[in-house]
Amino acid sequence: MSTGKGLRGWLRSLVGRRSEPLDANRADLVVVVSSFDDAEACSTALERAAEATPAWQAEDEAVLRHHLALPADRVDRAAELAGQDGYVVAGTGDGNVPPAAVDGVSVILQRVQVLDALHCAQEKSRMASLAQRLGGTALGWDALQPQDSAG
Template structure:
């Protein structure tokens, strides 16, 4: 009888645990913990550098993956539509430089790992190229560690 109630308590506690709330990409306290703007650097290398940095990237925690793209202004809406299919959203305003090219920041929340980061970097490079633009690089943002 004692064993059964212990198992029931454990099982009930296990079922009552909830997944943490998703990270809010608009949080004001998010900081860049990793960034990759070198096309030849592997995402695994970039993430290793971020884990050793200050503030450090936390591998198992959700992060905001933000891509920096330069696009012709008349293709920005198409980029937003296409990237939105993969849950990317526009971060901030679209800035059109003196050269007439728009800088667009697209971001979404996910857990960063080398494989998925590399896939997303490649996806954004392909998207930018199809629309006549360039993918400049990416950043990972997380809240600062609790003190």
């Protein structure tokens, strides 16, 4: 499996990691990987993303976002529970909610982390469980990295 580590990644590894964590509000963040197919393994999505443009950079932090459809009255509870693991609500609305989610809203929960297949799969499963417990569904996930490190 490719890690997406090109010359830039190799040079960064020689110099060392950033001392500051990635700011999830940076204007230059772009989606470098996404999966909205329940059957797709995180490893497959990440491998595909390492070869895409912009490429996912395995050694760099990413903003991991989980897209959920939840009953409107359960959003605060989801934020509270996910917040225990460092997630914050990055957006809500009624877009992208499947028809089965009557009275549902779309919710994006995000946190910054170095993304790998194992931890991605764990978080995907955790979010699916959270959504189900609250009467909703996990729609999928994506991750963002700065354009300068993604290109």
